[in-house]
Amino acid sequence: MNHRELTEITVVGDDDTGLVANVTTLLFERGINIEDVDQAVREGVFRMTVHVETSDMDVSKHRLRRDLADLGDDLDVDVRVRFPSERDARQVAVLVTKESHCLQRLLDARDEFDAEIGVIIGNHDDLEPLATEHGIPFHDVGDDGGVHDEEKLLSLLDDYDTDLVVLARFMRILSPNVVFRYEGRIINIHPSLLPAFPGAKAYRQAKEAGARIAGVTAHYVTTDLDQGPIISQRVFNVPDDGSVEELRERGQPLEADALLEAVRLHLNDDVEIRRGRTELRESGGDESKYQLGMPPELDAEMPDEPIDGTLALGESDD
Structure with a gap:
């Protein structure tokens, strides 16, 4: 399944301990399967992008979005959610x-x-x-x-x-x-x-x-x-x-x-x-x-020889 078919969750904010664990735990508790996680920290700013499978989750889209927003408020980070249906017309x-x-x-x-x-x-x-x-x-x-x-x-x-x-x-x-x-x-x-x-x-x-x-x-x-x-x-x-x-x-x-x-x-x-x-x-x-x-x-104008190692000095191809 490619990323365009998955729900994308982006978390951005000041770096702090426990951010990844808090987000992934919330997703696990709602029956959401994590397919891919990418995270980085630069100049004190934390970013995590999570692609998840939400077709069989235990909550509605509205509830998931609200729960993640509430978690973001608690952790003082910005959380954005985009479902596949919202990403069709790019x-x-x-x-x-x-x-x-x-x-x-x-x-x-x-x-x-x-x-x-x-x-x-x-x-x-x-x-x-x-x-x-x-x-x-x-x-x-x-x-x-x-x-x-x-x-x-x-x-x-x-x-x-x-x-x-x-x-x-x-x-x-x-x-x-x-x-x-x-x-x-x-x-x-x-x-x-x-x-x-x-x-x-x-x-x-x-x-x-x-x-x-x-x-x-x-x-x-x-x-x-x-x-x-x-x-x-x-x-x-x-x-x-x-x-x-x-x-x-x-x-x-x-x-x-x-x-x-x-x-x-x-x-x-x-x-x-x-x-x-x-x-x-x-x-x-x-x-x-x-x-x-x-x-x-322009490839036809590029020289194709000599190439190192094809012939040793003084040798012939006889």
Whole structure:
């Protein structure tokens, strides 16, 4: 049984002893079978995601939700419950700042998704007209300096029953309080070939380092900045006399392309995270459907020899 067929329970709050035992004991007492548990602690914030089988539980959905909410109040943690029937129509929230190219590409392709872009959230209001043009609610959660209100952001993600968060050039760092609630369900686009040039001003970093080839990376977000599992990448040549702005102009279409590919992979359930890296699922992942890196036709341009160890020095193949 895959995770989409199971009830998902997420617990987030300050780390304390006994959290896991209290939650799992409550579930056991109500006849609920635990299929998978994932937990972590970062910067004092505890997160646990539990996937459980609730079809034969001894209580109603309403009672389970109330009991878990009461337990959360007692333990001073936030507990969210999502039943399979509530997860059929998946909802995507797109977070933006001022750049429109990635958002535009997602909006142009949204009819292809097995999901709905339910809300666009910005830390500035620059892209509200684009959201309005496409009939999608827009919410500005930033102050005058663009610093976002995380409590308001979390409330909106909850209100729109968000399954996937897409950072379409959202130029702010999300805290563990947000990341932990949606771990494995936040995709970011970064303008470099990670792990090279993480952080801000990646195109400038590539230019100043004298890179001959630059690129972009779509990856899952973790609490380690720009170090989450890589999903897709694109590359381009850096002209000898190219300015930072020229690198940006070459990179932006590839940012939109790589981000869209990553969103497709996730929504089609064709990618999964194993041991900190992504892999195509054996059940449905067909690499020929996707461009994860360079276009296949470039393989023909790659040299195939020499290869270390095929012939020893001075020997022949006679």
